[in-house]
Amino acid sequence: MAGSAPQQNQGNNVLGLSVRSGGDRKWTVRESVIDFARRVGMTSIFANPGSTELPMFRDFPADFRYVLGLQEAVVVGMADGYAQATGNAALVNLHSAAGVGNAMGNIFTAFRNRTPLVITAGQQARSILPFDPFLAATQATELPKPYVKWSIEPARAQDVPLAIARAYYLAMQEPRGPVFVSIPVDDWDQPGDPVPARSVAQRTRPEPTMLERIGEMLDACERPAFVVGGAVDRANAVQDVVRLAERHRARAYVAPMTGRCSFPEDHPLFAGFLPAMRESIVQLLSGHDAIFVIGAPAFTYHVEGQGPHVPLGAQLCQLIDDPGVAAWTPVGLAAVGNVKLGILDLLERPAPCERSLPAPREQAPRALPPAGVGERMSAAFALQTLSDVRDPASLVVEEAPGARPVMQKYLPITHAGTFLTMDSGGLGYGMPAAVGMALARPGERVIALIGDGSSMYSIQAIWSAVQLKLPVTFVILNNTRYAALQDFAPVFGFAPDEPVQGTELPGLDFVALATGMCCSGVRVSEATQLAGALRHALAADGPALVEVIVA
The missing domain is CATH 3.40.50.970 (Thiamin diphosphate (ThDP)-binding fold, Pyr/PP domains)
Known part of the structure; x- marks a missing residue:
């Protein structure tokens, strides 16, 4: 089916790819890019057309799908939702600097969402770039920074297919995110060799000694709390986190500004949502002596705050797929790696001593319709x-x-x-x-x-x-x-x-x-x-x- 994700080796989490034989036939950059995109499942192209992108779409393959958005922010937003739902990187095509500029708000969101996107943008022909031509993107690779993991305009046309491949692998490696490739308009018809078959790991296992310390902390505490974030759902680890919370009788809170459901909100252990305010977080977590933050920063703040980051007497530990986030976590210890692999390793530990279940969260009363005629509903x-x-x-x-x-x-x-x-x-x-x-x-x-x-x-x-x-x-x-x-x-x-x-x-x-x-x-x-x-x-x-x- 058009747009489907590639087959993956779930045990080793690698992409197994094979290049179709080309014999002695000469390949173009366009053919090599399309061939690679097909092999990794990027057959839906989210785009808004422009002149510097037209050669990319000549002889458009029948098994690909062009998804038109009427503005570049719409294009990136559609690709983001698609990539998050499929778990595979989506291919985006924008129009030169103006298109990238229009899309920047949702590129920023994709970066924060940890959404894998391969974003391409047209550039003017190489031969006229020295003359500052109309629609040229000045310093094209700098425009989307710092909200892409990697940004490049290949030095030669022949380098474009390998740049797209590198961009895909980087987008899919945790922490996932958008990448950017600027492509001059005259590159597509130049000779370009097919991308060799490769297998690239997408996730890493957290360090066992750090997980052991987290496990010991959870075993020794009396009133644990879990704080879950979007990386739990991205790693398909929600049910594993539920099992671990049930084992430790831990209340489960949602981390501030979390963009996905990482714990079922009707579960007896679900405790609610943390706001993005330091003092409020400390107040809501008071009474817990161990706080395990899973797949989220510890913590995202919206306004300036004062005082401790966790309740006095509480210990903080974290499992996160982003070493950059782990580096600024203010207190405690952090294990870095794939969330699902880390949780599965913690579940392999012997079960701790039985604890009593915490009281379930108080439910909100039913909302009532308006009492008076002409009143707006709430x-x-x-x-x-x-x-x-x-x-x-x-x-x-x-x-x-x-x-x-x-x-x-x-x-x-x-x-x-x-x-x-x-x-x-x-x-x-x-x-x-x-x-x-x-x-x-x-x-x-x-x-x-x-x-x-x-x-x-x-x-x-x-x-x-x-x-x-x-x-x-x-x-x-x-x-x-x-x-x-x-x-x-x-x-x-x-x-x-x-x-x-x-x-x-x-x-x-x-x-x-x-x-x-x-x-x-x-x-x-x-x-x-x-x-x-x-x-x-x-x-x-x-x-x-x-x-x-x-x-």
Whole structure:
């Protein structure tokens, strides 16, 4: 199938590749790149076309798929959702410096999401680069830095296929992330040898002595806490972490700003979400004498804080796939390597002495519909209704920062691999990521839960969903404001009733916008109509939009 991931040797976690015989025939750069991309499963190309990229797509192969986005941020967002859903790097093509500039917000998000992307961009012809030609990318390799793992413009046309191969292997090695290759327009028809077959490891096993120390700490403590992050889900280790938490009777918290579901939120040991504030983290973790951070930084902060990073008397340990993150962890000990391999090694240890189970987390009360005629429904009631009518295993992509604390109470995510949001805090990711996820998971319904302000960053993604006939239900929470900024303003000294400039968003009609891109839509302002509207949109043949007017 077009876009499928390559077969992998799960035992050694390597890619086994073979080059088809070319005999004495001369290969071009284009043929060699296409051949390599086919062998590693990058047969969906997410792109917005430009003149300096056109030669890449001449004689476009029948087994490849060109996924068009109407703006470069949409292109990268779709590729991000697709790559996260498949577990394989996605191939992106952008238009010179202008295209890379348009895409930078979502390149930054892909970097924070640890999403493997091979990003290519066109460059002007080599022969006229000395004359500063129109559409030339000045210092092309510097533009996407520092938010790519590697960036290159090959010195010769013949080096392009090997640069693409190196980019792929780097993107797939943990910690995964985007890479960038700038390719002059006249390189594609030059001679270029096929890429030799290679096997490259994607993950490493954590050091046994460090895991032994972590295991001893967990065995000796009395009240352990796990803090889980996105790398748990990326490593397909959610159920393994659940087993380890059950063995140690450890409460499980979600790390601040985590973009995936790494512990089922209906599990008795689930303890809730940590905010990105030092003092609040310490307060919520108080009472625990050992804190094991798995697949996440310790910790991500949003505002300046004071005091200790963990409760007094508590020990901190960490298992992370990113040595750069481990290097700045302020206290404790850190094991670096693949999260799943590390957890499996910890599960091989003898079971510790039996502990009593901690009390389950108190559940939020049911949200009530509006009491008075003409009152807007709350976001809590809207998300509770969505939770009631959706399949618990359906896929959710979220970008509604103002409603995220409410979502965490009223829309629990209970299945691994079914939730995405942005680790970066940058807007414009959610709508295209939902399209990419739907493309990667054929036949599965994807719910894009988006704020009204967030949706306007990449609203063009609706068009792509329509053209691809994808089962995406866009749920727009419309409170006519940038609610997250207004709610956050008191932290920076705003008085309770002081206006926050630039945060009001009147006059947006999302049903009209969707209709203009041939997507069906409905606006719901009455609480009694919401469940029916959502059921209809979730059963639609193709994309549908529900605009929910909330308080």
